[in-house]
Every structure is written in structure tokens, then in C-alpha cells.
Amino acid sequence: MSIDRTDDSSQPLAPGQRANLDIVLNLIVPPSADGRMPGAAEVGVPAYLFAEAPDALPVLRRELQELELRSRERFVRGFADLAQAERHSMIGELRAQQPSFMSRLAMETLACYYQHDRVLAGLGREARPPYPKGYQVAQGDLSLLDPVRARGKIYRDAP
Amino acid sequence: MTAEVDVLIIGAGASAAAFAWSLADTRMRILCLEQGDWMNPADYPSTRRDWEVRMDREFSPNPNLRRRPEDYPVNDEDSPISVLNFNGVGGSTILYAAHFPRPHPSDFRVRSLDGVAEDWPIDYATLESYYALNDRQMGVAGLAGDPAYPPHEPPLPPVPLGLAGETMGRGFNALGWHWWPSDTAIATRDYEGRAACVNLGPCKAGCAQGAKSSVDITYWPLARRAGVQLRTRCRVREILVDDKDMATGVVYYDERGVECVQRAEVVVLACNGVGTPRLLLNSRSARFPEGLANRSGLVGKNLMLHPWGMVRGTFDAPLESYLGPLSCCIWSQQFYETDRSRGFLRGYNMQITRGLGPVATARIGVARGDIPWGEGHHEAFARRYGRQIGVGICCEDLPEECNTVTLDPALTDSNGIPAPKITYRLSENTERMLRHGLARGTEVMQAAGAWDIYSDGPVRQTGWHLLGTARMGEDPERSVVNGWGRSHDVKNLFIIDGSVFVTSGGVNPTPTIQAMALYIADAMKRRLANLFD
Numbered sequence: 001m002s003i004d005r006t007d008d009s010s011q012p013l014a015p016g017q018r019a020n021l022d023i024v025l026n027l028i029v030p031p032s033a034d035g036r037m038p039g040a041a042e043v044g045v046p047a048y049l050f051a052e053a054p055d056a057l058p059v060l061r062r063e064l065q066e067l068e069l070r071s072r073e074r075f076v077r078g079f080a081d082l083a084q085a086e087r088h089s090m091i092g093e094l095r096a097q098q099p100s101f102m103s104r105l106a107m108e109t110l111a112c113y114y115q116h117d118r119v120l121a122g123l124g125r126e127a128r129p130p131y132p133k134g135y136q137v138a139q140g141d142l143s144l145l146d147p148v149r150a151r152g153k154i155y156r157d158a159p
Numbered sequence: 160m161t162a163e164v165d166v167l168i169i170g171a172g173a174s175a176a177a178f179a180w181s182l183a184d185t186r187m188r189i190l191c192l193e194q195g196d197w198m199n200p201a202d203y204p205s206t207r208r209d210w211e212v213r214m215d216r217e218f219s220p221n222p223n224l225r226r227r228p229e230d231y232p233v234n235d236e237d238s239p240i241s242v243l244n245f246n247g248v249g250g251s252t253i254l255y256a257a258h259f260p261r262p263h264p265s266d267f268r269v270r271s272l273d274g275v276a277e278d279w280p281i282d283y284a285t286l287e288s289y290y291a292l293n294d295r296q297m298g299v300a301g302l303a304g305d306p307a308y309p310p311h312e313p314p315l316p317p318v319p320l321g322l323a324g325e326t327m328g329r330g331f332n333a334l335g336w337h338w339w340p341s342d343t344a345i346a347t348r349d350y351e352g353r354a355a356c357v358n359l360g361p362c363k364a365g366c367a368q369g370a371k372s373s374v375d376i377t378y379w380p381l382a383r384r385a386g387v388q389l390r391t392r393c394r395v396r397e398i399l400v401d402d403k404d405m406a407t408g409v410v411y412y413d414e415r416g417v418e419c420v421q422r423a424e425v426v427v428l429a430c431n432g433v434g435t436p437r438l439l440l441n442s443r444s445a446r447f448p449e450g451l452a453n454r455s456g457l458v459g460k461n462l463m464l465h466p467w468g469m470v471r472g473t474f475d476a477p478l479e480s481y482l483g484p485l486s487c488c489i490w491s492q493q494f495y496e497t498d499r500s501r502g503f504l505r506g507y508n509m510q511i512t513r514g515l516g517p518v519a520t521a522r523i524g525v526a527r528g529d530i531p532w533g534e535g536h537h538e539a540f541a542r543r544y545g546r547q548i549g550v551g552i553c554c555e556d557l558p559e560e561c562n563t564v565t566l567d568p569a570l571t572d573s574n575g576i577p578a579p580k581i582t583y584r585l586s587e588n589t590e591r592m593l594r595h596g597l598a599r600g601t602e603v604m605q606a607a608g609a610w611d612i613y614s615d616g617p618v619r620q621t622g623w624h625l626l627g628t629a630r631m632g633e634d635p636e637r638s639v640v641n642g643w644g645r646s647h648d649v650k651n652l653f654i655i656d657g658s659v660f661v662t663s664g665g666v667n668p669t670p671t672i673q674a675m676a677l678y679i680a681d682a683m684k685r686r687l688a689n690l691f692d
Binding site: 027028029030032037052088091103106107110111113114115119120123125127128129130131132133134135136137138139140141142144145147148149151152153154155156157158159 | 203206207208209210211212263265267268272282283320322324325331332337340356357358359361368479482493496497516517518521522525526532533534536544
């Protein structure tokens, strides 16, 4: 895999960076074992980042590049060719060294992921905005208030 | 210069709308200037799939994050609590939770009963009919018979408890503590032309259904029909006065940024507990070198913010807790009245809030380390989503002159008008109260069966309640306005927002702000012949 050194924020990610990002995304939210929930790499996070978090893209490119460089230095292989345990190890280091950026990436990823149709379907929710249909909520059992009534007044009179 | 009016109101939020509606029957020429614009409910986040994300961005309650053109920045670096608001027709009722508790009668008599702060110049009994009128005009839902209050009857049935409310109700019952369905400014039935609530959920991002009682859809249509003019995108820079200490009008910037003068016989401030002192302090003159109506030196002092604690618990059973009005369910006033054995004076309200949407559940869970990256993510999420409930602790903070709104020496809004700076800290009394509340919130969570409980406070993004910075009283040296909202120093200047609160009580203030506005309007109407004497 080639190492893309561009930091032009107007350009999308290079193919190698995109592949590494997908790996990172699935390390944040992997597909569920039963196949009900997709991995974060399957829900369009890059496009979401370009649209919703463009200010984070230069740092994202830089960190993906750094990840690839370190992988080659340490394992003599690109990040995509590492075993899963090796990837976890490298991402763990990155989280410790760049907590602010990695936290931002995770938060944006979760925002994209938990709005996606497949994810909502997996949670048993309809993929729609709240309005106009709304939701039904049980009124609840107001007889639970009987002991509160029985104890009587709890406010003070004022002069 | 535009044609003179009889009454000029600055700001179009909760107090202004109620006041304008009430005063409209005098047939006076009434004009309201608002720096924001009308909201289009079709734009509210709940109409879109990305509603959770939009709540944190263009509909954030924090003006420093929201950064709409009509917003002014607030320097809150010297405060553990950020100021929240909304600028537009409806003011902060556009984004408020619509939790609508009244204060207790004792809240108006804190000096007499508890020996702290000062009594209000008016009392609960005086305001009671105005609370009831306001409940009808706004459309308030609730259940009569709450033993925490003098009898009152909300015009609409309460919002649903849902499984979340029932679960917490059982927890309170197990401890023998008070709880009750919250009074809520939400139309739970079709009401006065408004459609009933359909449980969209994110009330705090505007209500696309029109069920939440924001004043752009309650009071303002009635006030405008009665002849009140409302001019939007007009940001007031300063209030003008003559050499007899009478207000003569204002200087404002219109939507094109053009400087204009509006003359008026009476000027009414309704800009909230931060915006009102900001405008007064920006209205310096030779006769008022420390700011308009500030001969007491109290403009901008005694800021109260209701420090907020939050306890969140997770339950085993699926509760669908994300359904229903997010911040309105039940309340507990078990610890509202003073009990000196607790180690603090005054008290707090417990506001039970529902569960969060999937994005917020995941983000908070991951940020806290409760939901991991990678293996175990889905299982940990599933154990929390729809199974969490919150207990908000709304603490009464007492007035202290060291808690202030001043003018920032450098920060300005887009018109170059100096922005407010907040200096605020929690008193020892409030700190003890907050700790007590967080502990009791944890206790009730345990009693209700929660297995994962965490608490935090003061929570930074909770400075909704902006109170006390131009307080009322009979002594001109100890207050800014008199008992019916008229400035001691400027006889045709009135303040009708939360600035006039003498103490804060421990509940959401909008019902009291509006009841006070209606009361002040009535007081003015009774005195029209000698209003300035």
C-alpha cells in the first residue's frame, strides 16, 4: 500500500488511507457476531465526516499517515496487513497519544453509526424522524400516587 | 427615527409575550423589538433523521456553540456553569424543556422563615391568580392534588408516566418520599388550536408538532391580533434618557445593520437575567455613569443560576425510556423545604428525565468507558439503550453580590455591542445542597432497582435559569425595581424578566416569570393615570 502524504483538505482520502480508516472504524464498532448490526465501516462514515466534520479532516489524514508509517517501522508491514491483535495494539497507542483526536473520531463515528437505517433496524427502531408520526407512550398507573396522597401536605405555609 | 409608541418592549420571550398580551387591551401603541426572528417549526430537528446531532449544533442552547447571527456571545470562563438561552420570537421557550413547576409560598419569604437573603415584596397568594391565568393561556398539563403545593388545577391531563415514570415512582414509594407527575407546558390534548403532543421526544430542540407551549405559538398570535407590533431582527444597543431621568426610547440596529432610534413613553425590559443587565450597563450616560437604573449598584449583581446535578441509572428491564417528553415526567419535592438537620438552608427539586436517543446513549457510554470500543460494544450498548433514567437536581442558590453579570472589556456581538461576562461560584450552602441532592438521587435510583448509577454536578451546560440581576424591592438602595417592576431611578422604565427575582426558589422559573409579567401589566393598567408618580 502506498503512503499518501497529501494534506490538501479539499481532497478525499487516498485509497490506502480509506482502507485503513475502514479498519479503524470497525475497531470502534465492529459488526455484531449475529450479523444483525453492521460494522462502522459499512455505514458511510467517511462521507459523514466530509459533510459534518470537515475541520477534522487534515488531522485525520495526518494520523492515518502516521499510523501507516509506524506500522511499517514496527512490523515491516502496512496497517492493513497486520493481525487484529497488532491493530488493536497500535490503535491503543494512538488513543493514548492523541486522545483528543481519537475521541473526536469516535464521537463522529458513533453519531453517523447510530443514525443509520441498518443500525436503527437492528435496534428494532423505525428509521424515520420523530415528526410527524411520533410515538405511543403508556399513560402509567396513577394509583401509585396513593401513598403520596395519604401522607398529605408537605409545603410550608408562609406568613 | 420611527414613529413614537406608548410602550416599547425589548425582547420577545416568555415575559414579553405574556406582558404584551395583557397590556394590549389598553389599546396603547405597543411595539416589541426582538433581535432574533420567527422560528419555522418545519426546521426543528425532530423533522429530520439527524435530530440528535442538530440538537447539539444549530439548536444548541449555548449561544457560544450555536452561533446564530442573532446570538450574542457570553464570556463564561469565570463560571462553572454556562449561560444558555435562545434569541428569537419565543426566546428561550423555543428550546426550554417546558417543565413548569410553581414555587412554594415559602419561596417568597426566605428571610422571615429561614433568616437568609430577603423576602420578596409580593407573595404567592398575590401571584396565584396570575399563575392560573398563565396556565390557561400557555396550556399546562398536570395532575391536581399534589401535596407539595397549595391546591391548583392544571387545565390539561398530565404527560404520560411511561415505564420510566412508573419505575421511579415505585422507587420513591419504597423510600416513602414525595413524587408527582410534573406540571408541564405541553398540550396533552388538542388545545386552543394546537395539536396534542405525540411524544416526539426532543422538546428541548423546538416542537415541530406545536404541542409544546412556546410563546411564539401561545401568547404572541393573540397579542398581535390585538394590535401589538413585533419587529424582528432589531438589536437594541442602549436606552436613551433625558435630563429628568426619564427614558425616551432606544437606539437599535435593524436587520440591515442600520442604526435607528425608536422613541417611546414607556420602555420595558424583557431580555432575561443576563441580557437585561447587559443592556442597562451598556446604557451609560452622564446621569447614569454606572449604567442605567443602577444607582443602587445592584444591576448585574446577585446572579442566580440554579446549579444542577444529574444522576443517571441503568435498569435491567427494557423501559423504552427514550419515549416521551425528554425532560418532563415526574418530580419530587421531598427535599424542597428547609430542614436545618440536612446541613444547609433551602432546598431542591428532583426532576426525573427520560432516557436518551441512540447517539447520545452511545456517545456518553463510550466517553465514560461504560461502552467499549470493539468487542463487547453492542452488548454494552444494548444494556443501556432504553433502560436509563435521569434524576436532575435543581438547587436553589441564594443571592450573593459576588455573582455578577458585567461587560466584557473585549468581547462584542456582531454589531460591536459589548458582550456580557459572567462571574459565578457556588456558595458553601449550595455545595452542601448539591452533594445532598446527588446522594439522594443515587438513593432513589437504588430503590428503583438501577444497577449502574453515576452522578455529576454542577453540570456545566445547565445555565438556563438567569435570575436576580435587577431585583425588586421597596428600598431603592437594596433593589433595582419596585414591587411592580418599575425602576426606582427611571420612572418610565420597567423590568419584567427573571432579573427581578429576589431569590431563586428551587424550580424552573418560567411560570413565575410569566405570572410576574402578567402581574406587572395589571399593576400598570391600574395606575395608568399616574404611572410615573
